[in-house]
Amino acid sequence: MSTTTTGKPIKLDSAGARQLARPSSLWMDSMRYLFRNRLAVIGMAIILLLIIIALFAPTIATHDPLQPMIGLPGHTGRLQAKAPCIHLLGCPAEEVEHYLGLDLNARDVFSRIVYGSRVSLIVGFLAVMFSIVVGTMLGMISGYFGRWVDNLVMRFMDVLLAFPSLLLAIVIVTVLGPGLQNALLAISIVSIPVYARLARAQVLAVKEYEYITANRALGAGPIRILFFHIFPNSLTPLIVQGTLGIGGAVLEAAALSFIGLGAQPPDPEWGAMLSEARSYVFTAPHMVFFPGFAIMITVLGFNLLGDGMRDALDPRLNRI
Amino acid sequence: MLLFILRRLILAIPVLFGIIFITFALQRLIPGDPCRAVLGERATDEVCDDFIERMGLNEPLTTQFTIYLGNILRGDFGTSIRYGRTIVDLMAERLPVTIELGLAAMVFAVLVGIPLGIISAYFRNSAIDVGTMIGANIGVSMPVFWLGLMLAYVFSVILKDTVLALPPSGRLPPGFEAVPFFVQWGLAPDVNSASPLLIFLSRLNVLNAILTMNGSLFITAIRYLILPAFAVGTIPLAIIARMTRSSVLETLGQDYVRTARSKGLREVFVVINHAVRNALLPVVTIIGLNFSLLISGAVLTETVFGLTGVGRTLVDGITTRDYTLVQGFTIIIASAFVLINLFVDILYGYLDPRIRLS
Numbered sequence: 001m002s003t004t005t006t007g008k009p010i011k012l013d014s015a016g017a018r019q020l021a022r023p024s025s026l027w028m029d030s031m032r033y034l035f036r037n038r039l040a041v042i043g044m045a046i047i048l049l050l051i052i053i054a055l056f057a058p059t060i061a062t063h064d065p066l067q068p069m070i071g072l073p074g075h076t077g078r079l080q081a082k083a084p085c086i087h088l089l090g091c092p093a094e095e096v097e098h099y100l101g102l103d104l105n106a107r108d109v110f111s112r113i114v115y116g117s118r119v120s121l122i123v124g125f126l127a128v129m130f131s132i133v134v135g136t137m138l139g140m141i142s143g144y145f146g147r148w149v150d151n152l153v154m155r156f157m158d159v160l161l162a163f164p165s166l167l168l169a170i171v172i173v174t175v176l177g178p179g180l181q182n183a184l185l186a187i188s189i190v191s192i193p194v195y196a197r198l199a200r201a202q203v204l205a206v207k208e209y210e211y212i213t214a215n216r217a218l219g220a221g222p223i224r225i226l227f228f229h230i231f232p233n234s235l236t237p238l239i240v241q242g243t244l245g246i247g248g249a250v251l252e253a254a255a256l257s258f259i260g261l262g263a264q265p266p267d268p269e270w271g272a273m274l275s276e277a278r279s280y281v282f283t284a285p286h287m288v289f290f291p292g293f294a295i296m297i298t299v300l301g302f303n304l305l306g307d308g309m310r311d312a313l314d315p316r317l318n319r320i
Numbered sequence: 321m322l323l324f325i326l327r328r329l330i331l332a333i334p335v336l337f338g339i340i341f342i343t344f345a346l347q348r349l350i351p352g353d354p355c356r357a358v359l360g361e362r363a364t365d366e367v368c369d370d371f372i373e374r375m376g377l378n379e380p381l382t383t384q385f386t387i388y389l390g391n392i393l394r395g396d397f398g399t400s401i402r403y404g405r406t407i408v409d410l411m412a413e414r415l416p417v418t419i420e421l422g423l424a425a426m427v428f429a430v431l432v433g434i435p436l437g438i439i440s441a442y443f444r445n446s447a448i449d450v451g452t453m454i455g456a457n458i459g460v461s462m463p464v465f466w467l468g469l470m471l472a473y474v475f476s477v478i479l480k481d482t483v484l485a486l487p488p489s490g491r492l493p494p495g496f497e498a499v500p501f502f503v504q505w506g507l508a509p510d511v512n513s514a515s516p517l518l519i520f521l522s523r524l525n526v527l528n529a530i531l532t533m534n535g536s537l538f539i540t541a542i543r544y545l546i547l548p549a550f551a552v553g554t555i556p557l558a559i560i561a562r563m564t565r566s567s568v569l570e571t572l573g574q575d576y577v578r579t580a581r582s583k584g585l586r587e588v589f590v591v592i593n594h595a596v597r598n599a600l601l602p603v604v605t606i607i608g609l610n611f612s613l614l615i616s617g618a619v620l621t622e623t624v625f626g627l628t629g630v631g632r633t634l635v636d637g638i639t640t641r642d643y644t645l646v647q648g649f650t651i652i653i654a655s656a657f658v659l660i661n662l663f664v665d666i667l668y669g670y671l672d673p674r675i676r677l678s
Contacts, residue, residue: 292466
């Protein structure tokens, strides 16, 4: 039984005892802290919801996202850019419901937005994955080997960073040709330097630790040391930056599609939908409002989670 | 200090060189025949041979690059194929639109963002603070072009016929004649005979209005600027407010703030002169870094608001495959970006001696 300086025994209730008994790791602590952060939980909920919508898009969508409603039963009169029709809100019962209205080609906006979540999530994840993989490799190699390798790689990264990111992405897509795949590639290339710098800084910090020296003494080669010992220990900032990066990538993909360099019609992509609808903002605002709102919510989700993770994983913040 | 500036200047040279190199290389990477990529699929062989000869595309790449670099150093960025005018002329005409928009957006972001950040930090966890931070989170998540479209809708459709109604596109109403200051001052008889610099300055509507003492032009130009500036400025505003808040929170907890309070200084002085003054350093950097956001914001917003600035010209250049224009504009914008970052670096060194000496 432990005692205090006054000699009185400390009473441990069962919860306290469990807390003492449970081995705590940085990850466990961080996760617990993350779940206590209300904004981060909201972010997580948004992302989870989006993933569900994307996975079950065929079930959730009320119509075919590519099918014009012209000539279908229950559709009469002028259908292009028709305003939303919801029965609960007073839309006549004989008309077919379209929660968010129809677009210029009389396609269901709600279904297009639902399917658009697939495009945005995939582009966001893939773009960030690609730039993390390439950026981390470059950064680790440059940090571990130093000297001229470091100089060459990092100066090249400096030049890439010297371009405003959207401008560089635009130029790259111009060279590769418009399209969603090329836009994705451009967005990833543009953010490679961010991850390269992060990974390099991490490697520089970690490689001086004794356990790395010990590994080297045991005869481990540079590749083994880099990938099995340095990499796992420098993951944290990459994960945080990556989460925030997904939001950024979704925004950039939408922007590229908006200026006609990303997804091409008739693909249901949010930026492309905005681009098609932009001249009609004064007459049919529903076509502009909802896709943009979807982009905003998605980006907000990743930003909130990313901010929360930064706070949770930052060991400098002292907390109990 | 001089040594510090000099060192930073020298460091910027390879980056500038790299920008030119990458832009050059990217243009050469465009798949397929460069002639038909520019002139269209139906260009005849004769026309193409002539084009390749004229553009020097049959020379070895190293020679091409040397010639290209030499031209740029002399300020010759080539001639736009679509407009038939030099890139410098086009820049002089269109850059003012973007600069005016960017400056207005920045002024808006700083004037609103910094006070909001300070108030949020001072009244931490109050309704104002929570509201500002939620607003800031939403602000950084919004697509600029969407915000622009929605603003245009709200202020020119919903608020039509009220005092708050604002024009949704353009820089001046159609038919509005603005006399350039150089004509009024007798520096040049008309626009055609003025130098690019004079044209550049006169196209800054607000500046031109001040120089010609034209009140109605001033008010009209500002009214047309409000919506686009609001759209472009929102993301920087959100970032500046967040940065100011966390930075002021940090300084408010410092010992010297407590000392200032215990000396009996008035609270306003404590906050402004002690906490905020020391908190603004990181904010300065953030403001500089936001230039990138301004550029992308301008590219997207100009398209929405029908402004013929650098961004819109660039996007048009891409769709019409005007590669000389894209190349020239990219180099000029990226170089301006490097120079602004350099300026921020130097300013930072000036404000914080520790940076300069390290």
